[in-house]
Amino acid sequence: MEKYWQIEKVNFKYNAALHILVCIIILGLAPVLMGVANLGKQDSAKVLEMYVALIGIVMLTPVFLPEQAKEIRDLTASKYMKSAYVYAVRFVGNSAALAVFLILFVAMLKNNHCEFPVIPYFLGTYVEMLFMGGLGLFFYGLCDNLVIGYMMPIMYYIAAIGSGSKFLKFFYPFSMVRGSYTEKWALAAAGILFIIGGIALRCRRK
């Protein structure tokens, strides 16, 4: 167990710290850009689904970044610990950070007298974060290109805003705004598949 903790400590110090800072900036700007007080169900959902969930892309996509250079990847791959474990530990650590951010943000909204069901909104937003971030992680693993990793979830986001649920159907990410949670199950399933698939693809790439 100690060794996994050590991996996460290194991840936190050299990889995640910068991305955590970006998340803090994004969330810190929220009160400037939009209302975070006295919001109704719909407006709360909009803030969470269309804005806060974006930090999922920031935190989860760059999980493979430390081994971007081929030489480093070869070196770490030659070690006893499987790369998949290293990636999994980082993923768990980063998604825990996401959960903490989301808890704090939701608590802040509640404290500011926003009206919404806490647990469903928390889970719905968290699932969307995993889906968006998983999409990025998957394409990063598939194409070995961080920029493509960022591009895919961003394109998905824009498509969701542009064409709405018409084309994305069950994978429409902003369903809570309309009071529906069924899409979240599909997003959760797809998100988990993306994450597992992305890590598997990355480990196979030599």
Added chain:
Amino acid sequence: MSTTIKIRNLNQYYGKKQALKDVNLTIETGMFGLLGRNGAGKTTLMKVLSTLLPKSEGDVTVCGRNVEQAQSVRKIVGYLPQEFSMYPNMTVYEAMDYLGVLSGLKKSQRKQRIPQLLHRVNLQDDTRKKVKALSGGMKRRLGIAQAILHNPKVLIVDEPTAGLDPEERVRFRNLLCEIAEKRIVILSTHIVGDIEATCENIAVLDEGEMIYRGTVGGLIQMAEGKVYSAEISKRELELLKKNYIVTSMLTLGNNVMVRFLAEEPPFASAQLCEAGVEDAYMYLMQAERGESACLDSYL
């Protein structure tokens, strides 16, 4: 038009760390070797010459052109970095062509010179191979071909033979010697054998200071009469190592054949040998550190 490189009072800093200390050097046509251990400042000096680093203090001219006029220097300098790499998806020919364009060669010149050069470095059958499919030696050869593509007056090669097998290494040295017939070729290395086989003039850097400049012969002369060999038992070896600098050893059963440096004849069974570049280099490095090659008399 001048055909020499002149370096006057060059000082170079990385932040507070001084990487080169008051270096003075004139380099003429032919092979020139820069010797020194890792971190001695060889790469820094080469980067200043190839305009990759701004010089901090001093005067540096390459064939009469000041290195501060980067564009004019780039026209006449070819550079092969320590780690030569190229876009992995390009073919050998495409890579040459791309770098040729960047060097300002016209299409006709490229069409003529690229096949010639690839032939010269023995890559003529691999023109359509992707860069990522090349072996280490092939990559190095491609590296040298690209560096002389624009027919530069000066060729700067950083650690050219690192990672090459012995056969490749010999071939590569010969190639550099051919190239050096009409131009200045500066090569840096910490492999003494490279220098021995190719260079007439050398400079030795240590911690940013130039501790020797002159011919290879001159360097050897410094160690002349100070190199001995002896066959000793393994038990004695530890004691010998403590007191002398051992430049090579060979195990022969229970005994060891050692080659070492000593200011005066050490013991009866030791035989005086002809000094080689490696011996001389080791001698120089030790002398520079203020340690005498011979600390105590033995026995």
Added chain:
Amino acid sequence: MFGQLFIKEIRQTVKSLIYWLVVLVLVLDFSSQLGKLEIMPEPKKGQEEYGVHYSKDKDVIIESTLGALLEEYYRESYSTYPIGFYKSVTLSDMETRKLEEIIKEATGLDGREEVDRAIDDWYAGQEQDSEQMVMAGSMKYKPTDELSYDKFVELMEEADDILGGGSKYGAAKRKQNAVVPMTYEDALEEYQALIKKDKLSGGYARLFSDYMVIFLGIVPVFLAVTRILRDRRAQVQELIYTRKSSSIVIVGSRFLAMLVMLLIPVLVISVIPLAQCIEYGSTAGVTVDFFAFVKYCFGWLVPTIMTALAVGMFLTELTDTALAVLVQGAWWFVSVFSSMQDIRGGMYGWNLIPRHNTELNWSEYHDGFSQLMANRIFYVALALVLVALTIVIYSQKRKGRMQIRGKILANRESKL
């Protein structure tokens, strides 16, 4: 030299995976939004409805905007959309007093009591003739006789500033406050403008640009970041640095190659709606402007593409990271959401992503044309400045300066 390098850069772009992903995104964007384009038929008399539009009648604008102001003042809560997200604003006492002065100057109503009475009167009146209630809840209020339209605009801008922007009193919303149903005559007029002024294809080229510019406000950055980072990944930076070519040629050829390669798919896709316009024109006997799409691609889209590319090149060359994706993403987010309230055109402002989400509304396009031109010229200039800065950074890096990952900084940092 420039030309040959330009061609080599184009080849590199064609061979890169990210380029084809960008093309795919543009194709999907087009086919999902305009794939089933229906050319608008001439409106006929006796249709049930002709849609709505924003009245240009200044009295209607003034009365409905002042009505909204009184209602919000009455509730002591103001709805704003600074970047498209709802934000409720509560004012401090001092700000409320400033707003009261504005209300007094515009309506003559002095203080809370008088406003309360006016609101009560309005609702009482509404209940009496409730059958005529067209727009439920939207109050109208007549201004003082002395209030000129210019003064009204000035006062409302002031109110918008007090509320932090995005309020019902800003330019975009003022217009929307005066939404009225279209009559047959209005609809016919719009249609006539489409046929005569826009020669049909102009209107559709604008709509095409509207859908394209959303994606082109961000996808170029991915291409640019990938191109610059490729040098670092392949470790060819030093090799290229020592070549003879000037930094202007190297950076310039990359920029131009990416710009051209982004423009090509856009122009190719635009042939489809152009063909539809030509086909419709030939059956309906309408003269069509064949070059409308090309004009709009260059005038409307190129400045945005250039800016996103230049941001990508500049920040990547400066930091050697994918920071540009974050910056351009944020810029895109703010640009798109802040214009979300009004995407029907006319309100182009200084937005990087100017919207005009209809083939109609030529008149507002015409009114906003000089602003649009200024906007587009500004972004071309901004892009060129960023490219110039990129060239400066590149040539400094070639000489060993400004290398964030270099040894000079590494040694400095360790000394801190």
